[in-house]
Amino acid sequence: MATTYDTIELKIPARPEFVSLGRLTVSGIASRIGFSFEAIEDLKIAISEAITNAVKHAFNEEDTGEIRIAFAVYEDKLEVTVTDEGKSFDAEKRKMEIGPYEEDEDADMLRVGGLGLFLIEALMDDVELHYDGGVSVVMTKYIEEKQVEGNAKIIST
16 A cells, blocks of 8 residues: 655745745644644754755855755655755765764864754654755654654553
8 A cells, every 4th residue: 555645845046045934834834744842843953954055065156056845744754855956965975074073072173064964864763865966855754752642641541
């Protein structure tokens, strides 16, 4: 049996002033399907990082393109895909250049740039990167809180 889901799509110019539209959209969708306040905040930060990365790295100042944000709404999760058609980059190579962050390191000494991917991976349940004439970041967040709250009510009564 095929899994059913609803799809919502948003296309924005690859410019910093449009990052907030992605945040507002994910906030509205996540709220509607029952995510907790904390999970919604995580989603907003992750999508902001993904869009900002696309704005910064995919296009140069003369060649601003567009960013496509697709929201796949499942019964138990939200999958957000941020896609640009700009120049691609090697995320694993970039991670090796900047990380990993060690607890005993001075935070002021962290190299700038690329931390967005670490943050996205920390906030989301699953993250996939695809390179095909651009970069797609697929971020998945499960609606676990509903299950946890339901179980807590059953146990406590």
